[in-house]
Amino acid sequence: MLRIPCPWCGLRDESEFRYRGDAGRPRPAAEAGLDAFNTHVYERDNPRDWHTEWWLHIAGCRRLLRVVRHTLTHEIRSVEAASQPQGAERGR
Amino acid sequence: MWRLLREGLRGQQGWTRAWSKATPRPRYRVLIVGGGGHGLSTAFHLASEHGIRDVAVLERGPIGLGNVGRNTTIIRSNYFHPDNIRFYELSLTLWERLERRLNFNAMVSQRGTLNLFHTEAQRDLFTRRANQMRLLGVDAEAVDTSGIRRLVPLADLDNGRYPVLGGFLQRRGGTVRHDAVAWGYARAASAAGVDIIEHCEVTGLRISGSRVSGVETPGGFIAADTVCLAVAGHSSHLAAMAGLKLPIESHVLQAFVSEPVKPLLDVVLTYGAGHFYISQSDKGGLVFGGAIDGYNTYAQRGTLPMAEEVAAAAMTLLPPLARLKVLRQWGGVMDMSMDGSPIISKTPIEGLVLNGGWCYGGFKAIPAGGLTTAHLIAHGAPHPAAAHLDLGRFAAGRTVDERGVGPSPYLH
Numbered sequence: 001m002l003r004i005p006c007p008w009c010g011l012r013d014e015s016e017f018r019y020r021g022d023a024g025r026p027r028p029a030a031e032a033g034l035d036a037f038n039t040h041v042y043e044r045d046n047p048r049d050w051h052t053e054w055w056l057h058i059a060g061c062r063r064l065l066r067v068v069r070h071t072l073t074h075e076i077r078s079v080e081a082a083s084q085p086q087g088a089e090r091g092r
Numbered sequence: 093m094w095r096l097l098r099e100g101l102r103g104q105q106g107w108t109r110a111w112s113k114a115t116p117r118p119r120y121r122v123l124i125v126g127g128g129g130h131g132l133s134t135a136f137h138l139a140s141e142h143g144i145r146d147v148a149v150l151e152r153g154p155i156g157l158g159n160v161g162r163n164t165t166i167i168r169s170n171y172f173h174p175d176n177i178r179f180y181e182l183s184l185t186l187w188e189r190l191e192r193r194l195n196f197n198a199m200v201s202q203r204g205t206l207n208l209f210h211t212e213a214q215r216d217l218f219t220r221r222a223n224q225m226r227l228l229g230v231d232a233e234a235v236d237t238s239g240i241r242r243l244v245p246l247a248d249l250d251n252g253r254y255p256v257l258g259g260f261l262q263r264r265g266g267t268v269r270h271d272a273v274a275w276g277y278a279r280a281a282s283a284a285g286v287d288i289i290e291h292c293e294v295t296g297l298r299i300s301g302s303r304v305s306g307v308e309t310p311g312g313f314i315a316a317d318t319v320c321l322a323v324a325g326h327s328s329h330l331a332a333m334a335g336l337k338l339p340i341e342s343h344v345l346q347a348f349v350s351e352p353v354k355p356l357l358d359v360v361l362t363y364g365a366g367h368f369y370i371s372q373s374d375k376g377g378l379v380f381g382g383a384i385d386g387y388n389t390y391a392q393r394g395t396l397p398m399a400e401e402v403a404a405a406a407m408t409l410l411p412p413l414a415r416l417k418v419l420r421q422w423g424g425v426m427d428m429s430m431d432g433s434p435i436i437s438k439t440p441i442e443g444l445v446l447n448g449g450w451c452y453g454g455f456k457a458i459p460a461g462g463l464t465t466a467h468l469i470a471h472g473a474p475h476p477a478a479a480h481l482d483l484g485r486f487a488a489g490r491t492v493d494e495r496g497v498g499p500s501p502y503l504h
Contacts, residue, residue, distance in 0.1 A: 001395050001396050001397065002387075002395060013397070014387075014395065014397060015397040019386050019387040021341070021388075021501070022341075022388070034487070035487070038486060038487040039337070041430075041486075042339035042430045042486040042487075043337040043338065043339055043486075044328070044337070044338070044339065044340065044341050044430075044501070045328075045332075045337065046328035046329075046338070046340055046341050046342055046388065047328075047332075048326070048329050048342075048390045051388055053387070053388065069387075071342070071388050071389050071390050071391070072389075072390045072391055073391070074389065074391060
């Protein structure tokens with residue numbers, strides 16, 4: 001069981017959240033071309049390491065959170081609101 | 093027969109190794125990274141179909157402890173997409189001939205796979221799927237509730253929440269003993285001249301220009317003309333060593349086994365109001381599983397929320413299971429591809445071939461996956477049954493979207 005410290009609700013079980021995937025994929029500019037969009041839509045870094053990812057606190061405050069979590073140990077290093085500019089403690 | 097009797101009396105001391113313990117040579121024509129089902133099957137088909145015996149399979153651990161020994165052992169070809177039906181049907185026909193081919197008892201049991209539906213919309217979808225299969229000459233039949241009651245007397249079809257309206261049955265589907273698949277292919281590949289090298293982790297891929305020239309291991313560099321990655325679960329990790337980014341996320345899928353009981357379920361049963369599938373092994377244990385846990389992970393262990401969901405599905409469909417204890421639970425790491433279909437393909441690096449992206453479907457695909465990957469390596473062009481599984485399909489916009497719900501690694 002993952003326990004995610006939500007900045008608004010405190011420490012909560014993973015079952016309150018919905019995973020929304022890799023948060024390190026900025027959307028390319030509209031005219032960036034097909035390759036950039038192929039990378040954005042389909043390709044993933046998928047690291048065996050620290051991973052910056054979205055978790056939606058769907059059964060809590062319903063805020064979207066940016067979580068830095070290790071994909072082998074499941075240790076969570078940081079949790080912040082999606083609206084915040086990405087913290088200095090980035091995974092990648 | 094006499095051998096079994098003699099060894100039984102002598103304490104099973106006289107058996108020889110099923111495959112020889114090879115030490116790596118400095119150079120091979122083909123190096124296969126990953127000694128799981130697909131790696132071993134690819135090696136076997138290279139040696140037996142194409143006469144390419146200068147082949148080594150490198151396995152990080154011992155043979156049989158990866159995903160080939162972590163699945164729920166189901167074989168079937170009841171897919172939705174015509175290209176996938178053809179591919180998995182090829183695999184099913186190869187399963188039907190596997191034991192004669194390998195001269196090894198893999199306990200192939202075509203006990204039938206029965207998929208249940210619970211809504212009218214699901215009935216339409218399954219009927220379409222069954223009709224598509226029949227158009228391609230694959231067996232599928234509709235079963236009404238009285239038929240289901242005969243096949244699975246244990247199931248609670250009239251439960252208040254998700255009553256069962258019917259099902260569709262593929263009689264040729266079933267189960268295979270997964271350990272025997274790993275051992276059988278390893279034995280046959282070894283006998284055909286393939287080197288099987290256990291406890292040899294690949295720590296790097298050497299690229300010269302735009303071509304792969306070999307792999308780095310703790311024991312030193314091994315050169316090869318072709319390197320094939322067959323490491324589903326860890327494909328992204330290995331591909332990153334060649335500077336490639338794949339349309340794959342790694343997720344964990346759990347499986348469970350109950351204590352052994354007398355025969356009570358003689359088909360593979362899947363539940364449509366949630367994700368749940370169950371069969372009974374020949375030892376008597378009920379083998380079952382559900383969906384992936386749902387977030388990127390390389391850890392071979394699951395967490396409790398999914399275990400609870402699987403148990404809830406088991407209880408809704410088969411209430412008598414409440415009396416059984418779960419004996420073991422484990423997790424396997426899956427390559428979840430972005431369209432839910434596998435990848436058997438050349439890569440932008442010359443000489444580097446990928447067999448991966450298997451999602452949940454890897455085990456049942458082992459014979460066809462190996463056959464088509466070996467074809468790709470030997471001929472430099474895809475096998476017709478797997479031509480749709482190339483890596484270029486994503487950029488080209490011809491994804492093989494098995495569920496029709498768009499780019500998401502949560503499919504299978």
